[in-house]
Amino acid sequence: MPGHFGQKILNKLGLDELQGQGHHHHGHGHPPGGPRLPGSRIINDDERLLCSLPRGTYPRLAKLSNGTILSAFTRRDGDTRVLRIGRSTDGGYCFEDFSEVTRGRGDVDNMYLLEVAPGTVLAAFRNHDLGPHGPTHFRITVCRSTDGGKTWRFLSQAAEKRPPFGIWEPFMRMSHRGEVMLTYSQEYAHNNQCTMLVRSMDGGASWSAPQCLEGEKDPFRDGMNGIAKTWDNGREALVMVFETTTFGTFDLEALISYDDGYTWGHRHRVYVPPRGHNAGSPQVASFGDGSLAVIFMTDEDHQQVQWTKNAAIKVVFGSPPNNGHIQWTGPSVICPHLSHWPGIMALDERTLLATYECRGAPKAKSITLQ
DSSP states (O other): OOOOOOOOOOOSSOTHHHHSTTGGGOSSSOOOOOOOOSSOEEEOSOOEESSSSSOOEEEEEEEOTTSOEEEEEEEEETTEEEEEEEEESSSSSOOEEEEEEEEESSEEEEEEEEEEETTEEEEEEEEEEEETTEEEEEEEEEEEESSTTSSOEEEEEEEEEOSSSOEEEEEEEEOTTSOEEEEEEEEEETTEEEEEEEEESSTTSSOOOOEEOSOTTSSSBOEEEEEEEEEETTEEEEEEEEEEEEESEEEEEEEEESSTTSSOEEEEEEEOOSTTOOEEEEEEEEOTTSOEEEEEEEOTTOSSOOTTTSOEEEEEEEOOOBTTBOOBOOOEEEEOSSEEEEEEEEEETTEEEEEEEETTEEEEEEEEEO
């Protein structure tokens, strides 16, 4: 979320050499190309809708064990926000409206889906009460479906707190121990936001106390995290991407975990836009070879900086980690029009589906590794 911040340079991994020396100083829109990764990555011109009606924002995807793909998005119905599910049974080519998780007059948004057992799906979302002067209560709410996403019931509050500082943007994954690990963003101050973790051993019915994963005392707004599994020389690793405010405006950074998401380190920059511009709202997925794709929105091609309004969707690609180091390419355009709130999911070893809202509709394009 926007704000005004001091500047501090992180030089933890020397990635500036890979990304073109300090290209955040350049006045133009594109940094040097960065490293070459094995294989070619094709952004296909195969845009499709994620629902029956071209209305909805903040799209996310979940692949179920039976091959069905669910889409999640927020639709406005007057002054009511509706959390909707679309469904694809043909591998993600066509989606039709399928169900509704909930609706509310409060600040209901940021839905993320995770299948925790065959046919049992969790939906986590922000669910804030609004008063005349802003939010009066903050929640990350979890609902559950036991019939593949068709019907939904309230399950639990994964986190909640009172104002002034808020919580947003849940992300979920399953640990090897069968825990549901839910990460979200929490404000500690106007210039300090952290990625938090809560864990559930009972499928989302109850949750551990929240812990800040990194940077509790740092004056940066880390937020909007996403996590993907990869390998570092044969050792399983997780890569978390997030937006932050190292340079005052938003840039993209990453952390790596080698213990299934309990602890994180190797913080480094993924992409820094030209000075004064923003790159934010990232999500990440991996190909079968362990290489990574980070989708995000940026205003770097717009002369008038109006974050988050003037934004479009791009992607950068990364190598698998090598002893904690990832090489990141320069950006490629996914959607050149005004577009927002991207997501990304692996369909198979060589195909990712990139999602975003463009012209008021939740859409997707595929990215192929060749």
